[in-house]
Amino acid sequence: KAGVTQTPRYLIKTRGQQVTLSCSPISGHRSVSWxxxxxxxxxxxxxxxxxxTQRNKGNFPGRFSGRQxxxxxxxxxxxxxxxxxxxxxxxxxxxxxxxxxLHFGNGTRLTVT
Amino acid sequence: xxxxxxxxPSLSVQEGxxxxxxxDYTNSMFDYxxxxxxxxxxxxxxxxxxxxxxxxxxxxxxxxFLNKSAKHLSLHIVPSQPGDSAVYFCAASGNTGANxLFFGTGTRLTVIx
Numbered sequence: 001k002a003g004v005t006q007t008p009r010y011l012i013k014t015r016g017q018q019v020t021l022s023c024s025p026i027s028g029h030r031s032v033s034w035x036x037x038x039x040x041x042x043x044x045x046x047x048x049x050x051x052x053t054q055r056n057k058g059n060f061p062g063r064f065s066g067r068q069x070x071x072x073x074x075x076x077x078x079x080x081x082x083x084x085x086x087x088x089x090x091x092x093x094x095x096x097x098x099x100x101x102l103h104f105g106n107g108t109r110l111t112v113t
Numbered sequence: 114x115x116x117x118x119x120x121x122p123s124l125s126v127q128e129g130x131x132x133x134x135x136x137d138y139t140n141s142m143f144d145y146x147x148x149x150x151x152x153x154x155x156x157x158x159x160x161x162x163x164x165x166x167x168x169x170x171x172x173x174x175x176x177x178f179l180n181k182s183a184k185h186l187s188l189h190i191v192p193s194q195p196g197d198s199a200v201y202f203c204a205a206s207g208n209t210g211a212n213x214l215f216f217g218t219g220t221r222l223t224v225i226x
Contacts, residue, residue, distance in 0.1 A: 004156070033213075042115075042202065043157070043216035056213045090156055099145045099164075099206060102214065104156030 002027065004093050004105035012111045018079040021108045025072050025093030031055075032074040033102060034066060037088040046089075049074055050096050078110075086112045116140045117205050119217035127225050132190040134220050136203030139184065143205040147214070148177060148188045151200045160201075161188070193224045 005024040013019050025032050034046040045058035049068035066076045072093070078085055088109050092102035118137045126132045134148075144165040149157035163170040163177045163186070170177050176189045190197055203217040 035216075040218060042117075042119075042218040043204075043214075045213050045215070048213060058213070092156070099162070101147070101159040101162070104149075104158070106154065106156045 004091055004103055006089075006091050006105035006108050008108060009106065010109045010111075012113065013081050014113055015081055015083060017081050018077065019081060019110060021076045021078075021089055021091075021110075023074045023076070023091030023093075023105060025074070025091075026103055029093035029095055029103070030072055031094045031096035031100075032068055032072060033092045033094075034074070034076050035090045035092065036060075037090060037107070038086075043090065046076070081112045083112050086110060114139075115218070116143075117203055117215045117217040119201075119203055119220050121220050122218070123221045123223070125223045125225060126193045128195055129192045132188075132193045132197065132222055132224070134188040134190075134201050134203075134222065136186050136188075136217055137184060138186075138205050138215075140205070140207065140215070141184070142207040143215070145206045146177070146179060146186050147204045147206075148175075149202045149204060149216075150197075151202060151219070157202055190222075193222075195224045195226050198222055198224045 007022045031050045033048040035043040037043045048056045052068045063079045068074045088107045090107045092104045094100040147162040148160040151157040179186045200219045204214040
């Protein structure tokens with residue numbers, strides 16, 4: 001079956017702008033998580049959505065937000081972009097049970113200039 | 114504060130030999146551990162996991178060892194193959210009931226033919 005799809009693959013934005021990233025999970029998966037990957041920091045958890053509800057949230061400022069639709073597709077929004085937001089943003093889906101493996105998309109590379 | 118640490122940024126191993134990747138964690142509440150592999154321009158893919166009630170889990174050429182008293186786990190790949198060359202991430206989760214993984218910063222494995 002099709003894997004996790006993230007769009008777009010690449011984005012270039014300027015400081016102060018906002019951006020929306022999209023994620024389509026594997027069919028049947030109800031949980032979608034978002035991670036930020038930066039050099040030297042590994043992957044850092046942003047938030048998880050399950051059945052359209054945010055189930056858990058990482059330690060990121062309120063400029064980072066997300067939502068999930070009834071078809072489990074998810075979007076992540078970053079407002080008032082800063083240079084430090086430049087990163088690879090990864091979306092992962094799972095069936096939603098605790099410790100069920102995460103299946104990652106190929107990510108969206110965001111560059112803020 | 115990095116709760117999961119991979120202190121070796123890189124490792125080179127000859128084809129056919131054993132690769133040992135190490136990971137340390139600080140949070141004693143972690144009870145489930147995973148390894149992910151990541152190729153360039155792709156998202157991480159799940160490799161193998163271990164619950165804290167076990168000290169070893171094996172899947173083909175891959176074995177994960179867990180030493181809870183030392184808060185240390187390792188991934189052994191035997192025999193190593195050139196296709197194993199990738200970045201390996203260690204991850205851990207706690208008993209919060211949420212699907213939130215804490216990742217290390219990764220170790221780049223190069224298997225030399």
